[in-house]
Amino acid sequence: MLLTATRIHNGKHWLPEGTVIELSADGTIMALHDYTPSMDVQSYNGIICPGFVNTHCHLELSHMKGQLPEHTGLVPFLRNVAVLRNNYTQEQKITARSAAFSHMLANGIVAVGDIANTADTIDLREADKIHFHTFVEAIGFSETPSLQFEQAQSVLQQFAGQKQVKKITRQSMVPHAPYSVSRQLFSLIDKLDENALISVHNQECRAEDEYYLLKEGEIRDLLKAVGINDDFFIPSGKSSLQTYLQWLSPAHPVIFVHNTFTGRVDIEVAQTLLENVYWCLCPNANLYIENTLPDIPMLVEECKNICIGTDSLASNNSLSVFAELLTIKQHYPSLDWEVLLRWATFNGARALQLDNIIGSIDPGKAPGLLLINPEVDERVTILN
Ligand SMILES: [Zn+2]
Structure with a gap:
């Protein structure tokens, strides 16, 4: 043809x-x-x-579409997700994620970097329609996180044991975010496989750096509110990114997700310490949750590789990479489609290590x- x-x-x-x-x-x-x-x-x-690559998604949260109020800021949003995510039947979850998956396919997505806290999305991988890299998230802000680590390992093993299909299905364990993963848990994830592809929610709210710089602010309040004793945490006086990168082996390829409050120095530090760095933008989710966008012109100047994610239907009305590009173009009309389409295709494929077949x-x-x-x-x- x-x-x-x-x-x-x-x-x-x-x-x-x-x-x-x-x-x-x-x-x-x-x-x-x-x-x-x-x-x-x-x-x-x-x-x-x-075909588009959705570098950051949470298909397992698809049943939360339209359930959470917009513009609350990240901390109230996270509390809402934690409270509401399990208030649904298995059947509601299955129906919602299957519909979300079909919608993603209809919007031209050929590969996804999918975040998983459970093994729910194995059914979508077994559907054998697109390539998957499943990022199994460990969460635990604790000095002794062995239980949380074992829980993530168990989910990881379920994905690894999935029946073989034609499309590529891979998985790695990753930290959720700097405010929800302690140094001790970062180290356990790191040692599990020092070359594994890492994805991390990075600097999605201003309070994250405030916590690392001063141990103050909304994150401190959140930890207290959910009963986490953070006495062990000593603020580094640096940004979150500049702190936790010391806890990861430089061999990891890393996808930094959101970067809403990331500065030039953070980018320089990451790109100096690590060989393979990707910066994933999820603009529609940033507008939904924080009603703000990252400093995209600055990121264009500084970042080696920008790619695109949709985040979840808990914080977005759609799982369309093209819709994300249209939002960026609307806010920054001088960005050329030549650049935007590279982020959505080739860069995403490289980020997920699939560029030998797609992108x-x-x-x-x-x-x-x-x-x-x-x-x-x-x-x-x-x-x-
Ligand atoms: Zn996310």
Whole structure:
């Protein structure tokens, strides 16, 4: 099959006008050609690009769509999630996550970095529709977190024992966030596999740094309110990121998620200490929870690799990577689609270590091809 469009983005940049994609029946890119009149080419109006990568999602929270008030700030939001997430039947959860998953597929997502506190989403991995990297989250702000670590290990083992499917399914244990994971638990996660892909909710609220700098503020209040004794915690006088990176082996590739209050020095420190660093933006969730956005122009200047996530339906109305790009474009119109589409495809694939099969329109890969018209509407047409 031969395809072309008004413009083609190969995941990294625009291809020259008149490029024709040769696609096999199973979706593998066979070759790229220059158009000649003798070719039997299917031609589309709009942009053809590779399938989207949702680098940060929580499919297991899909049943919480529309349940939590907007603009509360992160700390009240987290308290609401903790209280409400289990107030649902198994059947409600299954129905909601299956609908959310179909919605994600219909929006052209071909791979997901999915956060898991339970093994609920094994059913979605076994559906064998898209590639998964499941980030099994450990949570425990304690000096002796062995129970919390063992609990996360048990979930990790369930994912590792899942029946083999054709799509790639991988998993690693990761820390939830700097205010919910103690140094001791960071160390246990680190030692489990010093090369494992790490994802961490990073600097999503201002109070996180306040706690690390001074041991004061809303995070302190939250820990107290949920009965956690933080006597063992000594504030480092540095930002959270600059503190917890000392507790992780530099061999880890790390995806920093949100970065709403991340500064230039934090980025420089991370990119100096670690070889593989990705900065995942979830703008619609930031607007939902904190009613703010990260300093995206600063991130564009400083960050090596930006990628895109939707976060969960607890904090977003949609699991569409394209909708996230449209939000960014709306707030920062000078950002070019060439850059935005790279974040949503190639960079996401690299972040999830799937760039040998998806993320770009290169011969031998099977990235899934999408047709979009960002100037017209937010529909995503799946071409294969
Ligand atoms: Zn999240």
